[in-house]
Amino acid sequence: MSGLGWATSRTRPVIVPSRETGGRARWGVNGLGRTSTEVTVVGGGVIGMTTAVVLAESGHRVRVVTREPVGRTTSAVAGALWEPYLAEPRQTVAExxxxxxxxxxxxxxEPGTGVRMAGGTKAHPRPGLPAPWWATNHPGTVRPAxxxxxxxxxxxxWSARLPLVDMPTYLDYLTRRLVRAGGEIGLGTVSSLAELDTPLLVNCTGLGARELVPDPMLRPVQGHLVVVANTPRIDRWFVEAGGGEETTYIFPQPGAGVVLLGGTAFADQWDTDPNPKVAARIVQRCARVIPALSDAPVLDHRVGLRPVRSQVRMEREIMPSGAMCVHSYGHGGCGVTVSWACAADAADLLTTQ
Known part of the structure; x- marks a missing residue:
């Protein structure tokens, strides 16, 4: 492990709007108390790191075990526009x-988080694109374009101002916040949840849960991004509705001076190597929306595997050792979008009867 050691948080707990307060923010995490307990979180993506922050800021001693450094997880390559995508059940995901x-x-x-509220548009080549299904939970947020x-x-x-997250910056922010709250992060491969010597455990391994649990209901949906320099000075996001396997989206990150061009949604594709032909088609599609993108220098390619499941698994299980394990995985293409509420609910399941 990193050698940071255990420490009880002295920071104020995260504010997460709870189910019991009808979505209104309150201090703490649902029923989570401040009794210091050792908790191991397996998985260093956005779900695992957010869960670790919520637990640590509620007074628990938290250790994150991750196979890859936080900045190299699937979350690090996400486009990360806030919008529910490829996750079920719909009503729960919307909440x-x-x-x-x-x-x-x-x-x-807050400066340094990598999060900004960005204006943008989701559009369709034909008339009659309806408002998104989640808009009923956000009155006044969405309007006709x-x-x-x-x-x-x-x-x-339709157009809206939505959270757009620069994931490398945001994951660094979560890491700093966890360490400040007394948590630690260590690299390690977990071959069995039963091998972990901990009274409380949260399984946030994403697609890795397919082998670890094992859970054959998980399947990968590959996403491919092309990172280009923001020479056109784009500041609004764009998504084409109904793109199928080859989608079109443009996510500017002004702080990093880049634009993320996407994308793909190839089901059951395990390959994480960039495909030059796929990348060329992505750039061509995005340049049809904003022609200046055709001349933007390509800086990087990012390929990640979304952990898709028939429905997100959020439930607790008593391990053979007697340890309490909460499973939080299968968030599809919206791990960032649902991360804070899922972290709060996982913490609540872990520490209440």
Missing amino acids: WAHRSYRVFAELAE APDELPAGYQSG
């Missing part, structure tokens, strides 16, 4: 997303 939105809106006011917000070739759409 998690709504509660997490409140936290991201507050983080956008104005004509000048629709790129050439698009006839309908």
